[in-house]
Amino acid sequence: xxxxxxxxxxxxxxxxxxxxxxxxxxxxxxxxxxxxxxxxxxxxxxxxxxxxxxxxxxxxxxxxxxxxxxxxxxxxxxxxxxxxxxxxxxxxxxxxxxxxxxxxxxxxxxxxxxxxxxxxxxxxxxxxxxxxxxxxxxxxxxxxxxxxxxxxxxxxxxxxxxxxxxxxxxxxxxxxxxxxxxxxxxxxxxxxxxxxxxxxxxxxxxxxxxxxxxxxxxxxxxxxxxxxxxxxxxxxxxxxxxxxxxxxxxxxxxxxxxxxxxxxxxxxxxxxxxxxxxxxxxxxxxxxxxxxxxxxxxxx
Numbered sequence: 638x639x640x641x642x643x644x645x646x647x648x649x650x651x652x653x654x655x656x657x658x659x660x661x662x663x664x665x666x667x668x669x670x671x672x673x674x675x676x677x678x679x680x681x682x683x684x685x686x687x688x689x690x691x692x693x694x695x696x697x698x699x700x701x702x703x704x705x706x707x708x709x710x711x712x713x714x715x716x717x718x719x720x721x722x723x724x725x726x727x728x729x730x731x732x733x734x735x736x737x738x739x740x741x742x743x744x745x746x747x748x749x750x751x752x753x754x755x756x757x758x759x760x761x762x763x764x765x766x767x768x769x770x771x772x773x774x775x776x777x778x779x780x781x782x783x784x785x786x787x788x789x790x791x792x793x794x795x796x797x798x799x800x801x802x803x804x805x806x807x808x809x810x811x812x813x814x815x816x817x818x819x820x821x822x823x824x825x826x827x828x829x830x831x832x833x834x835x836x837x838x839x840x841x842x843x844x845x846x847x848x849x850x851x852x853x854x855x856x857x858x859x860x861x862x863x864x865x866x867x868x869x870x871x872x873x874x875x876x877x878x879x880x881x882x883x884x885x886x887x888x889x890x891x892x893x894x895x896x897x898x899x900x901x902x903x904x905x906x907x908x909x910x911x912x913x914x915x916x917x918x919x920x921x922x923x924x925x926x927x928x929x930x931x932x933x934x935x936x937x
Contacts, residue, residue, distance in 0.1 A: 643871035647880040650861045650868070655887025657857040658730050659895055661722060664849035669836030670722035673850065675828035676843060678718070680854025682821035685863055689818040701810065710802040710816070711823035717795025718824050719831070720788045727785025730892060731776065734885040736789040738771040743797030744878035752805070760876070763917040767882045770910030773903050774885055800878050804869045813866040821858060883911050 664673045693701075725733045741764045806816060832838055843850070869877055886908045893899055 638868070638871050640871055643868040644876075644880055646864050646868050647872060647877055648883060650864050651881050651884040652887045653856050653861040654881070654884040655734075655889075656891050657853060657861075658725070658734060658884075658888040659891050660849035660852045660857070661725050662730055664846040664853070665726045667842045667845035668838060668850075669832060670726055671719065671828040671831035672836050672838040672842070673846065673853070674719055674722050675825050675832050676846075676850045677853035678821045678825045678828070678858055680851070681858030681862070682818055682825060684855060684859035685814055685818045685821065688814040692812055692814045701812070701815070703806075703809075706802065706806050706809075707816075707819060710799055710806060711820055713795045713798035713802060714820045715824040715827040717792045717799060719828055720795065721792035724785040724788030724792060728783050728789060730888065731774075732783075732786055733789050734888045735771050735774070736786055737793050737796065738768065738882050738885050739790065739793040740797040740800065741767050741771075741878045741882040743794055744800050747797050747801040751801070759917060759921045760879075763879050763914040766917065767879050767911050767914035770907040770912075770914060771882065771885045773907030773910060774889055776901060777903055797878070800865075800869075800881075803866050804873065804877070807866060807870045811870065813863060813870070817863040817866055820862070879914055882914070886911055 721737065745760050745764055889904060
């Protein structure tokens with residue numbers, strides 16, 4: 638897969654995730670956050686399982702992820718997903734989208750602090766430009782930092798670790814379906830106790846939330862998260878994070894189309910900044926004829 642194709646697929650992932658903010662918010666009218674997470678990711682795990690088994694049965698089957706790396710990425714992913722879902726129920730979609738977007742800043746920091754990797758000079762300017770765009774998209778105000786905002790902030794740290802670890806693990810194993818399936822199974826198992834102890838899910842509630850659950854399980858989970866891992870074999874983790882940050886743009890557009898929300902001129906400016914950040918990641922190394930792909934990735 639070429640770098641350009643991988644980047645375009647990551648943009649598709651961002652679109653799917655942007656729409657998922659709507660599904661996650663609507664689902665909470667009928668089921669609790671842990672119930673929603675367990676239901677959607679059980680579907681995701683079952684969807685990817687046949688591909689993971691086929692991947693493991695190949696004669697040239699890729700190396701299995703190390704236990705340490707596997708535990709770390711599953712823990713980071715599970716914590717991020719559950720914290721985000723709980724937080725969305727306690728804050729607005731706009732705040733959740735903005736604060737989740739902070740992982741754009743955290744990914745280069747993770748790669749630099751934990752892997753000691755020198756980063757391309759374009760990564761941090763693009764990351765801050767993207768963050769400024771997300772802030773403008775939110776209207777330039779968070780309208781008070783709530784408990785839900787704090788939970789979503791913590792989720793952004795978890796997603797940053799997951800994005801960075803996915804790039805590192807994929808460089809070693811080249812086993813995207815196996816890694817995806819294990820992550821989905823892990824977050825399902827992590828969410829079930831909370832659902833049973835605190836939410837007491839009912840069949841009627843699950844039926845009422847069927848469409849958001851199916852969208853989250855099939856599109857956001859089974860397809861989008863797997864595409865993210867596949868594409869990170871070809872796009873470095875910091876660059877991936879910047880492209881994926883455009884999910885906030887798509888969330889705002891979805892809110893306008895599906896929930897009747899309207900973008901302000903400031904928000905349109907934010908969309909433009911995020912687009913510029915994505916183009917900066919893609920075009921500046923080419924314009925200056927610098928082959929910095931090796932500089933921007935976390936080491937294998």
